[in-house]
Amino acid sequence: MGCCQYFTPTEKGADTFTVDMPRLTFGRGCLAELGERVKARGVRRAAVITDRFIAGSEHMARARRSLDAAGVDYGVFDEIRIEPSDTSVMDATRFLEDGDFDGLISLGGGSVMDTAKAAMVYARYPATFSTYFAPPIGDGAAVPGPVLPHIACPTTSGTGSEMTGLSVIRLMDHDTKFVLASRYILPDEALVDPACTDTLPARVVASTGFDLLSHAIECYTARAYTHWDKIASPLARPMIQGANPWSDLHAREALRIADAYLVRGVADAADHEARDSLMWAATLAGMAFGNCGTHLPHAFSYGVTHLMHDVVTKDYPVPSPFVPHGISVILTSPSVFRFTAAGAPERHLEAAACLGADTREASNADAGEVVAARIVELMRATELPNGLQAVGFAGGDAEALADSAMRQRRAIGNAPRETNRDDAVGIFSGAMSYW
Numbered sequence: 001m002g003c004c005q006y007f008t009p010t011e012k013g014a015d016t017f018t019v020d021m022p023r024l025t026f027g028r029g030c031l032a033e034l035g036e037r038v039k040a041r042g043v044r045r046a047a048v049i050t051d052r053f054i055a056g057s058e059h060m061a062r063a064r065r066s067l068d069a070a071g072v073d074y075g076v077f078d079e080i081r082i083e084p085s086d087t088s089v090m091d092a093t094r095f096l097e098d099g100d101f102d103g104l105i106s107l108g109g110g111s112v113m114d115t116a117k118a119a120m121v122y123a124r125y126p127a128t129f130s131t132y133f134a135p136p137i138g139d140g141a142a143v144p145g146p147v148l149p150h151i152a153c154p155t156t157s158g159t160g161s162e163m164t165g166l167s168v169i170r171l172m173d174h175d176t177k178f179v180l181a182s183r184y185i186l187p188d189e190a191l192v193d194p195a196c197t198d199t200l201p202a203r204v205v206a207s208t209g210f211d212l213l214s215h216a217i218e219c220y221t222a223r224a225y226t227h228w229d230k231i232a233s234p235l236a237r238p239m240i241q242g243a244n245p246w247s248d249l250h251a252r253e254a255l256r257i258a259d260a261y262l263v264r265g266v267a268d269a270a271d272h273e274a275r276d277s278l279m280w281a282a283t284l285a286g287m288a289f290g291n292c293g294t295h296l297p298h299a300f301s302y303g304v305t306h307l308m309h310d311v312v313t314k315d316y317p318v319p320s321p322f323v324p325h326g327i328s329v330i331l332t333s334p335s336v337f338r339f340t341a342a343g344a345p346e347r348h349l350e351a352a353a354c355l356g357a358d359t360r361e362a363s364n365a366d367a368g369e370v371v372a373a374r375i376v377e378l379m380r381a382t383e384l385p386n387g388l389q390a391v392g393f394a395g396g397d398a399e400a401l402a403d404s405a406m407r408q409r410r411a412i413g414n415a416p417r418e419t420n421r422d423d424a425v426g427i428f429s430g431a432m433s434y435w
């Protein structure tokens with residue numbers, strides 16, 4: 001199916017989509033440009049947001065050297081935790097309020113960038129925490145206006161957060177993650193240096209690699225933007241606007257790269273070709289989902305995060321219970337795509353083909369199985385857990401997982417077919433083990 005057919009206009013559907021992205025600099029060593037780039041934005045004193053591990057790393061030393069050389073003053077906040085919560089956002093907010101900053105640098109993975117984005121909102125526009133988060137938990141209020149100039153420097157190859165106006169934060173009262181979405185939190189610049197991934201352990205490259213892979217498949221198989229309602233005001237058009245020709249372009253290429261390099265990048269930290277390529281794929285997938293939105297695998301991963309118990313993952317210095325984001329996403333993905341394929345079979349087949357599956361003999365009825373089988377093949381090749389049972393769940397948990405996940409309304413609505421609670425129970429039941 002060509003893009004034109006998938007995006008055939010519908011009577012009440014949107015006929016327009018909008019693309020937003022930061023200025024992007026990509027390349028091995030480009031973190032050395034940080035100081036000049038911050039200075040060129042007129043920033044006198046920058047807040048550097050990072051985590052404890054990165055604060056002591058060579059990446060941070062390179063950032064400091066660059067800022068010092070450019071004569072930019074800065075203050076460092078290094079208390080970001082993996083799986084950021086409302087509490088950690090408010091700690092970062094206080095740091096911003098007290099520091100007399102006129103610009104912000106985030107250096108780290110998705111947790112660092114997402115916390116920085118949300119903290120800038122609460123520092124500039126104080127409100128109770130749920131105000132800007134999506135219903136049903138939050139009030140869904142629009143972020144009122146611009147925040148500090150932000151240069152985002154990712155150190156992992158998966159999140160794509162440097163390219164999006166989305167922040168995912170765990171709300172402790174509700175014990176799950178919710179999304180803050182606004183064009184005002186889109187970074188002004190992304191400085192993407194693949195050298196930052198040279199020191200990542202294999203399990204981190206695997207988790208983040210499957211995160212980018214799922215971003216790409218979810219975008220390619222998302223509901224078409226023409227099947228979302230037309231928006232009355234152009235400025236109210238959401239970033240989670242459905243699949244569109246822009247997100248297609250980047251999702252396809254990200255999948256081709258994941259096919260070629262995911263297994264290599266996990267296996268060998270010295271394989272610069274593979275790790276640099278995965279960093280580029282993460283950036284591309286960010287360009288896709290920042291202008292499309294993900295769907296069920298991400299929505300359902302928040303149920304996994306909510307209800308996980310007594311589990312730790314090798315290579316992550318995080319106490320139990322903890323399942324890395326990319327793992328929590330990919331463990332339900334094969335089961336999800338077996339379900340969603342009926343809503344857009346050609347798109348599932350095309351995504352599978354980009355990911356390296358042989359689809360020449362496949363019919364539309366095979367689409368879900370073909371894409372699921374290719375994902376499972378990659379999971380096995382990178383020694384991922386075998387389904388949700390391998391991270392502490394059992395079949396009896398499917399109902400509770402579905403109840404938790406069904407709260408993610410917008411993402412669930414971005415799937416290519418209607419999904420009710422019973423469907424969600426079936427998907428979770430089918431995700432317990434794959435081989």
Ligand SMILES: [Fe+2]
Nearest residue numbers: 159211215298
């Ligand atoms: Fe993700």
